[in-house]
Amino acid sequence: MQTNLASWVRDTNEGREADAILRRCVHCGFCTATCPTYQVLGDELDSPRGRIYLIKQVLEGAEPTQATQQHLDRCLTCRNCETTCPSGVQYGHLIDIGRHLVDQKVSRSWSDRMRRLLLRKGINSSLFGPAMRLGQALRHVLPDTLKRKVPARRDPGQLPSVAQHTRQVLMLTGCVQPSMMPTIDAATIRVLDAIGIGARLAPGAGCCGAVNFHLDAQADALDQMRANIDAWWPLIDAGNVEAIVMNASGCGAMVKEYAHHLRHDANYASRAERIVSLVKDVAEIVAPHAELLRARLAPGGRAAFHPPCTLQHWQGLRPLSERLLRDLGFELQPFADTHLCCGSAGAYSVLNPEMALTLRDRKLAAISQTEPSVIVSSNIGCVSHLQSGTDVPVRHWIEVVDERLMARG
Numbered sequence: 001m002q003t004n005l006a007s008w009v010r011d012t013n014e015g016r017e018a019d020a021i022l023r024r025c026v027h028c029g030f031c032t033a034t035c036p037t038y039q040v041l042g043d044e045l046d047s048p049r050g051r052i053y054l055i056k057q058v059l060e061g062a063e064p065t066q067a068t069q070q071h072l073d074r075c076l077t078c079r080n081c082e083t084t085c086p087s088g089v090q091y092g093h094l095i096d097i098g099r100h101l102v103d104q105k106v107s108r109s110w111s112d113r114m115r116r117l118l119l120r121k122g123i124n125s126s127l128f129g130p131a132m133r134l135g136q137a138l139r140h141v142l143p144d145t146l147k148r149k150v151p152a153r154r155d156p157g158q159l160p161s162v163a164q165h166t167r168q169v170l171m172l173t174g175c176v177q178p179s180m181m182p183t184i185d186a187a188t189i190r191v192l193d194a195i196g197i198g199a200r201l202a203p204g205a206g207c208c209g210a211v212n213f214h215l216d217a218q219a220d221a222l223d224q225m226r227a228n229i230d231a232w233w234p235l236i237d238a239g240n241v242e243a244i245v246m247n248a249s250g251c252g253a254m255v256k257e258y259a260h261h262l263r264h265d266a267n268y269a270s271r272a273e274r275i276v277s278l279v280k281d282v283a284e285i286v287a288p289h290a291e292l293l294r295a296r297l298a299p300g301g302r303a304a305f306h307p308p309c310t311l312q313h314w315q316g317l318r319p320l321s322e323r324l325l326r327d328l329g330f331e332l333q334p335f336a337d338t339h340l341c342c343g344s345a346g347a348y349s350v351l352n353p354e355m356a357l358t359l360r361d362r363k364l365a366a367i368s369q370t371e372p373s374v375i376v377s378s379n380i381g382c383v384s385h386l387q388s389g390t391d392v393p394v395r396h397w398i399e400v401v402d403e404r405l406m407a408r409g
Helices: 013-022 030-034 036-041 048-059 066-073 080-084 091-105 110-123 128-137 182-194 210-214 218-237 249-255 269-278 282-294 318-327 353-368 380-387 397-408
Strands: 167-171 197-201 244-246 279-281 302-305 374-377 394-396
Touching: 013 048, 013 091, 030 048, 030 080, 036 353, 048 066, 048 091, 066 091, 080 091, 110 128, 110 210, 167 182, 167 218, 182 197, 182 282, 182 397, 210 218, 210 249, 218 269, 244 249, 244 282, 249 279, 269 279, 279 282, 282 318, 282 397, 302 318, 353 380, 374 380, 374 397, 380 394, 394 397
Parallel strands: 167 197, 167 244, 244 279, 302 374, 374 394
Antiparallel strands: none
16 A cells, blocks of 8 residues: 655654555455454444555544544454454554544543543552442442443452462453452462462552553553563563463453563563563463363363454464363354454443444354353453353353362362
């Protein structure tokens, strides 16, 4: 694609990166076939190709409008289009640039600004945990719109002592998972303990930065990335841990991009590259021990695996994860459109509920045809979103492995 960037952006870091991405696009339109929003809305401007044109126009000097902003906002950032693209267009990075530049030029309504501010500040607040526990206590009287966002609380159970293990890994503290679904972290610690690996948290680490970044508070997100690197670095530099284990694929996808986001920061660029080299999804850690672990598990049952977009399109870990689940005895049931987003997409389901629920219901309709006893996934957002629309239990797969491990005794 030929470009002629406006002078105000041509010689900036964002302009140079966007220009390189745009020049790879050959207008083929393969991306439209796998774009969830285009499938639902049928509007070219709600497809990756359409959004690329909108961003190109802005970069070349056209004034964006609220309509421009809305089309960019509707993108789920699922990156399904990147998996499909034969030219290797890095659409995910381009949409980040486009949103950031458009938000600088187009004022949002007061209500929209407040909603976004409250969302990102609330999720990152120390009050989020107490508020979630209160919501769970009152869940039976909450309206459906709130109940969808408040999962029923389950007991995380006892945690083993893991200091004796020679192999040690770090886990991300995170922002919402410890409060919304503490069973995921607890299950991860117990399953890793069962294969001889100790998992620990680093004081000072917190949210991966994804919430702020995707709500266009990119400076705040970069500060969170730096804070996590600072918290992890003493243990990594001392050689005390072999990996940083992610049990939320959304967080894993973001942390694996720390080197990209901090590449212009002289104080953090090299350390960010080291961090990225150590990041592993929990499936990558468990996979080499699948045979040993399966011998200790109670029998599994019919399961449908929903691979999150951040797992399959951002990280390319769907094949490994599905192979691991089969090796662990899950009877995986194939269903249609496994490559499509479920509509969760981080904060997207709050900001775009109609599209999010449409995609959720389409996903659950496809899954229901297989009549699974459990739906498993790899990301808390997908788990919570899907559970809000079905009576079939929806779990992180590590929780189900943990339950089978304890059932065997």
